Structure formats: C-alpha cells, structure tokens
Amino acid sequence: MTLTLRSLALAAAMGALTMPAAAQTAWDMPTPYGDTVFHTMNIAQFADDVREATGGALDITVHSAGSLFGHAEIKDSVRRGLAPIGEILLSRLSNENPVFEADSIPFLADSYADARALWTASRPAVEELLAEQGLTLLFAVPWPGQSLYLTEEVTDPAALQGVSFRAYNTATERLAQILGMTPTQVEAGDIPTAFATGRVAAMMTSPSTGVSSQAWDFTNVYIDVQAWLPKNVVFVNTDAFNALSAEEQAALMEAAAVAEARGWEMSEAETATQIAALADNGMTVSTPSDAMAAALAAAGETMTAEWLERAGDAGTAILEAYAAAQ
Numbered sequence: 001m002t003l004t005l006r007s008l009a010l011a012a013a014m015g016a017l018t019m020p021a022a023a024q025t026a027w028d029m030p031t032p033y034g035d036t037v038f039h040t041m042n043i044a045q046f047a048d049d050v051r052e053a054t055g056g057a058l059d060i061t062v063h064s065a066g067s068l069f070g071h072a073e074i075k076d077s078v079r080r081g082l083a084p085i086g087e088i089l090l091s092r093l094s095n096e097n098p099v100f101e102a103d104s105i106p107f108l109a110d111s112y113a114d115a116r117a118l119w120t121a122s123r124p125a126v127e128e129l130l131a132e133q134g135l136t137l138l139f140a141v142p143w144p145g146q147s148l149y150l151t152e153e154v155t156d157p158a159a160l161q162g163v164s165f166r167a168y169n170t171a172t173e174r175l176a177q178i179l180g181m182t183p184t185q186v187e188a189g190d191i192p193t194a195f196a197t198g199r200v201a202a203m204m205t206s207p208s209t210g211v212s213s214q215a216w217d218f219t220n221v222y223i224d225v226q227a228w229l230p231k232n233v234v235f236v237n238t239d240a241f242n243a244l245s246a247e248e249q250a251a252l253m254e255a256a257a258v259a260e261a262r263g264w265e266m267s268e269a270e271t272a273t274q275i276a277a278l279a280d281n282g283m284t285v286s287t288p289s290d291a292m293a294a295a296l297a298a299a300g301e302t303m304t305a306e307w308l309e310r311a312g313d314a315g316t317a318i319l320e321a322y323a324a325a326q
Contacts, residue, residue, distance in 0.1 A: 025244065027060045031087040032071035033188060037212055038266045039141060039232050040064045043087060046139075046234075046259040053251035058244065060085065071187060075235075079133050084240035090126070090140065090233045091169040098311035099125045102318055103142070104171035105307050106227040107300035112268050114326065115142050115229040121321035125314055126233070136241050138234045138256035141263030143206040144271040145226030149219040150202050153284065157295035166194060166203035169230075171303065175204065178299040192218060207274035216281040223288050224275065225296055229267075234259075 029047065033040050040062070047060035063069075069077045074086040075093065094101035102122045103109065109118040119140060127137045154160060157179060165176040167183035176183035181202065186194040188209050194200045195218035203219075204227065215222075234256070241249060279285045288296065308315045 024056060025058050025248070027058065027084045027240070028068060029060050029062050029085045029087070030066070030068040030074050030077065030083050031062060031064050032066050032074065032089070034065045034212060038208060038270050039087070039143075039263070042141060042259055042263040042266055043234065045262070046255055049255040049258060050252055053255060054248050058248050058252065065189065066187075075135075078235060078237050079135060081237050081239065083237075085138075085234070085236045087232055087234045089169065090231050091171055094170040097129055098307055099129060099314055099318070101169070101171050101307065102311075102315070104169060104228055104230045105300065105303050106171070106175060107297055108228065108304055109322075110145060110226050110228060112142070112229065112264070115231075116264070117325040118318075118322050119231065120325050122318045125318060130235055131238070134238045135235045136238045138236055138252070139260035139263070140231040140233045141260060142229040142231045142267050144208055144267055144274065145229050146204050146206055147225045147227065148202065148204055148221075148223040148288075149210060149215055150221045150223065151219055153221050153286065154223075155289035155292060157292055160202070163202050164198075164200045166191060166200040166205070168205075171228075172204055174303060174306070175227075175299055178302055179295065188213065191215075195219070207278060208270050211274045211277045214281075216278065216283050219283070221284045221286065222275070222278050223286055223292070225288050225293075227296065227300070 029043070031040055031043055035041070035044075044062055047062055050058050050060055069083065069086070071088060071092070074083070074088050077083045078086040091101045091104040094104070099122065103115065103118060109115045119142075123137075123140070130137050161180040163181045165172075165181040165183050166186045167173040167176055168185065168187070173183040173185075184194070184200050186200060186203075188205075191203065191205075191209070191213040207222070210222065236252070241252070244252065275285060308319070311318070
C-alpha cells in the first residue's frame with residue numbers, strides 16, 4: 001500500500017472513531033418525594049425501562065424530593081418546557097378544575113377496586129384538561145388510603161375542634177374545616193418539623209408517608225379510616241413527546257402502562273406492610289369509633305355534594321361513569 005493509500009485508510013479509520021454516536025435525548029424529571037417512597041422507586045424503574053427499550057436513546061434522569069423543582073412548581077415547569085417530564089399529586093391542581101380532585105373526595109372511593117373504577121371514569125376528562133395545557137398524561141398511581149394520625153386516641157369528633165391539622169390540598173383543607181379543625185398547608189418533607197414546632201397536631205395521610213416521615217416520633221395514634229386514595233400522575237410536555245421518534249414514543253407509552261400496573265400493585269402491597277411498620281414502632285393502630293365514623297361519613301357526603309356543584313356536568317358525567325364501572 002502506498003503512503004497515500006495508507007494515509008487515506010488511516011484517515012478513514014480515525015473518522016470512524018470520531019463519528020458522533022446515535023443522537024441521545026436526555027430528559028430531567030422532577031419528582032416531589034424521596035428515593036425510599038414507592039412512587040419514586042416505581043418511577044426510577046420506569047426510567048430504566050425506557051432507557052433499556054430505546055437502547056439509551058431516551059435517557060431520563062430522576063430528580064427526587066423536590067431537588068430540581070418544588071412540588072408546587074413541577075407542573076408549570078413541564079408545561080413551560082423547563083423540564084420535559086414530571087410527577088405531581090393530581091389533586092394539587094384542584095384550584096384549576098374540580099375534575100382534578102375527584103379522587104380526594106372522602107369515602108367516594110375508599111378501596112383499591114373503587115379507586116380503579118373512579119380512575120377509569122375520570123381519566124378521559126383529566127387527559128383532556130392536561131392536553132389543553134400542552135401536557136400528555138402517561139400514568140397514575142394511587143397512594144394507600146388516607147387515615148388519621150393523632151397525638152392521642154379520639155373517639156368523640158368534638159375533641160377535634162380547634163386542633164391544628166396538616167393539609168396538602170384543597171380537599172384536606174375542606175375536610176379540616178368541616179370537622180372543626182384548623183388546616184395548615186405542609187409538604188410531606190416538612191411534616192416532622194411542623195409537628196415538632198407545633199404548627200400542626202394531626203394529619204390525614206397514607207401509611208407510606210407516615211413511615212417515611214417516622215410519624216411515631218411525633219404522633220401516637222393511627223386511626224385506619226382509608227378515607228380516599230389520591231393519585232400521583234406522571235405527564236410529559238406534549239411538544240417534547242412529539243419531538244421523539246415514533247419508536248421512542250411507543251417505548252415511552254409502553255413503559256408508562258407497565259409502570260401504572262406495577263405502581264398499583266406496589267401501592268396495595270404497601271398498605272399492610274406500612275401499617276404494620278407503624279405498629280412495630282409503637283403507634284396504636286385502631287379503627288374509628290362509631291361516632292368518628294359517622295362524622296367522617298357525613299363530611300364525605302357534604303364534600304361530594306359540594307364537588308358536584310363545582311364540577312357541574314363534568315362531575316355528573318364522572319360519577320355516572322363511576323357507578324357504571326363498579
């Protein structure tokens with residue numbers, strides 16, 4: 001081989017070595033909860049599934065515990081394209097439209113079977129509302145049923161009057177008001193501090209959040225009422241989704257369907273194990289007294305009627321579809 005041919009061959013080889021790899025799309029994904037929360041664990045697996053299915057062409061990096069954007073900022077960050085994908089508690093959007101709080105009406109859907117039926121009934125409306133804001137819904141996963149955490153056993157609902165109550169959305173604020181409690185907005189990560197400083201003395205949340213916040217350090221009683229199963233939703237900026245190849249879009253949606261199914265299973269399994277963990281750490285686990293159950297049920301009926309009034313025809317359609325799905 002002549003020097004010229006050898007030079008050309010070497011140049012070609014070097015060119016092959018320096019050719020750019022296949023294009024990679026890197027997405028940062030803000031989420032509000034810590035790495036040990038099952039929602040975050042499920043999302044981490046979802047990101048791994050997408051990475052594997054696309055051969056690394058779509059790489060999602062999960063930023064947990066509000067480290068990239070705070071919970072209240074995540075939806076607008078995705079809508080504005082500051083982050084292409086994110087996770088939030090759906091009912092945080094209730095101030096935008098009552099449809100978003102259907103899953104947080106006390107005792108409307110207080111089992112996993114009912115929660116699934118309610119999601120089937122409400123999902124099309126949720127998808128439509130998000131689409132109007134340039135967002136594409138990927139999947140939703142419920143928290144275990146919300147129950148009462150108190151510093152002492154309460155059997156008479158009158159004892160709740162004036163108690164400071166940790167709220168995290170409009171529904172929990174309204175429930176506190178109906179029961180005569182004083183609502184204070186507190187994010188999950190701030191629960192221990194809020195109790196320690198006296199900002200709140202009671203809360204309604206899942207056994208998962210109770211364990212992750214080590215509720216036994218500041219409360220003594222868990223009253224298992226399973227009032228509702230609120231959902232977290234994962235959505236993507238529609239423009240970012242449309243910028244993916246058809247194969248990447250299909251892989252993303254398939255991974256989302258798997259994540260939704262897996263997340264519901266994780267949530268249901270979480271209920272028993274986390275309630276047991278509360279008991280193992282010294283909390284008294286009890287069921288509501290007849291008087292407490294009656295007060296909570298009455299609050300649920302009031303809130304259902306109020307929600308229907310706000311939601312109008314859309315709310316009526318959801319409840320009719322829900323009844324048909326049960």
